[in-house]
Amino acid sequence: EVQLVESGGGLVQPGRSLKLSCVASGFTFNNYWMTWIRQAPGKGLEWVASITNTGGSTYYPDSVKGRFTISRDNAKSTLYLQMNSLRSEDTATYYCTRGPTRFDYWGQGVMVTVSS
Amino acid sequence: DVVLTQTPVAQPVTLGDQASISCRSSQSLVHSNGNTYLEWYLQKPGQSPQLLIYKVSNRFSGVPDRFIGSGSGSDFTLKISRVEPEDLGVYYCFQATHDPFTFGSGTKLEIK
Numbered sequence: 506e507v508q509l510v511e512s513g514g515g516l517v518q519p520g521r522s523l524k525l526s527c528v529a530s531g532f533t534f535n536n537y538w539m540t541w542i543r544q545a546p547g548k549g550l551e552w553v554a555s556i557t558n559t560g561g562s563t564y565y566p567d568s569v570k571g572r573f574t575i576s577r578d579n580a581k582s583t584l585y586l587q588m589n590s591l592r593s594e595d596t597a598t599y600y601c602t603r604g605p606t607r608f609d610y611w612g613q614g615v616m617v618t619v620s621s
Numbered sequence: 622d623v624v625l626t627q628t629p630v631a632q633p634v635t636l637g638d639q640a641s642i643s644c645r646s647s648q649s650l651v652h653s654n655g656n657t658y659l660e661w662y663l664q665k666p667g668q669s670p671q672l673l674i675y676k677v678s679n680r681f682s683g684v685p686d687r688f689i690g691s692g693s694g695s696d697f698t699l700k701i702s703r704v705e706p707e708d709l710g711v712y713y714c715f716q717a718t719h720d721p722f723t724f725g726s727g728t729k730l731e732i733k
Contacts, residue, residue: 542670549713614669
């Protein structure tokens with residue numbers, strides 16, 4: 506059974522950093538691109554970052570480019586999202602998903618709250 | 622950025638009836654490789670989103686044939702026939718043709 510389990514969320518002050526993790530199981534992790542998608546409270550979905558199966562290439566929208574870094578450790582079947590210079594508008598539930606598109610599996614999400 | 626406009630914002634429906642959701646793009650979603658990367662997701666209350674349709678009209682594994690995706694270019698539709706209670710939630714369209722990838726703002730399917 507495919508599982509994606511996120512962790513690392515919490516309350517953080519504006520300007521500070523946080524690192525999310527997503528442990529994958531039930532599939533060959535290093536065969537798949539992975540993506541982070543977020544959802545602000547009561548709002549819609551936003552694509553945040555994607556990474557190729559090897560980790561050799563990464564992709565971001567302008568809203569997080571230069572502040573967020575997606576990475577992966579294929580030996581540990583783990584996806585990461587390093588978030589720096591956090592802003593209030595980064596407050597959201599962050600989902601780990603499988604794929605560059607056609608997101609067929611999603612984690613349960615982890616909440617990040619940016620507030621002083 | 623590509624803007625996906627979903628209508629209606631909310632769709633009241635009687636169980637057993639058909640529902641239809643529109644997703645219009647600010648530009649064509651036909652990729653240079655000829656594919657159209659338009660997808661549909663359903664987020665049920667309190668749950669993570671789930672994939673329904675990819676590349677306009679392809680149903681994901683396990684999705685009932687009551688869900689039908691159609692359209693081309695910049696105009697797309699999701700039809701749900703014989704709506705059942707488990708179909709209720711928020712539907713999002715998503716495009717992966719143009720960078721950055723974008724979602725529509727969602728359509729809430731609710732009981733009339």
